[in-house]
Amino acid sequence: MSRIKIKQQAGFSLIELALVLMIVGLLTAGTLSVLSSQREQVSYADSNQALAQTKQAVLSFLVVNGFLPCPDTTGDGLENRTNQACEAVSGEVPYRDIGLRLADVRDGFGNRLRYVINAEATSLAALQDSAYSASFFNTGDESNPAPVFDLNTPPTASDSGTGNYAVCGSGGATCDGASQKQMEGMPIVLVSFNQRGQEMCQDRPVQEQENCDGDAFFWQGGYAPLSDQDGFFDDEIVGVSAYEIKSHYMKNHPGAL
Numbered sequence: 001m002s003r004i005k006i007k008q009q010a011g012f013s014l015i016e017l018a019l020v021l022m023i024v025g026l027l028t029a030g031t032l033s034v035l036s037s038q039r040e041q042v043s044y045a046d047s048n049q050a051l052a053q054t055k056q057a058v059l060s061f062l063v064v065n066g067f068l069p070c071p072d073t074t075g076d077g078l079e080n081r082t083n084q085a086c087e088a089v090s091g092e093v094p095y096r097d098i099g100l101r102l103a104d105v106r107d108g109f110g111n112r113l114r115y116v117i118n119a120e121a122t123s124l125a126a127l128q129d130s131a132y133s134a135s136f137f138n139t140g141d142e143s144n145p146a147p148v149f150d151l152n153t154p155p156t157a158s159d160s161g162t163g164n165y166a167v168c169g170s171g172g173a174t175c176d177g178a179s180q181k182q183m184e185g186m187p188i189v190l191v192s193f194n195q196r197g198q199e200m201c202q203d204r205p206v207q208e209q210e211n212c213d214g215d216a217f218f219w220q221g222g223y224a225p226l227s228d229q230d231g232f233f234d235d236e237i238v239g240v241s242a243y244e245i246k247s248h249y250m251k252n253h254p255g256a257l
Helices: 014-065 133-137 242-252
Strands: 090-092 114-117 165-168 181-186 188-192 217-219 236-240
Touching (some): 014 242
Antiparallel strands (some): 090 114, 114 188
């Protein structure tokens, strides 16, 4: 009787298994890195959408009411005023007043947008005088909803006004009165803080500190790597100019100003 020979298959060696696991690990890491990058890109796109949608809603509020809203300082989604004047010039977006949901005024990383308005809007005297940019935020006479501001309300070509904001470009090393500006004379600035949020301003890179230190200057640069210690800059800024305020109102109320 002939014997049947069974051919034994050799298994993987430890070295071969290690190589296979290493390749699988590299492929997995690469896939996760790509997915993480794609998620970040979606989050930044969501931030841009939130800023644009909020700006449009603020201007739409102006068209209906004849004035711009004050910041929300209590977190309930409503503007806060005392004797008509704004209680603060910096706070959160009054999303309920402008017809949005809370989710609409969050950036792609879950942080609420910052809403900063003319620095003199807490002064009733400035609100009542069309020669001041603060008058954009005057609620006016309830029996006569016509706006207090007019075509000559600053900032204009001949009068930069007071209490408005400037946004520095990314090219300079500092952000101050002598810096090159992307935007100037902004009665409203909206800020998306993105990954770092808006806590612990003093611990941020210089560029991001500029967007939460309460002065008249903001820094716009888009995503950019900084020093190893600082990491990266990713704040996003949107301004609302006096020209946009006046033109938007006049398109809907011809001859009103």
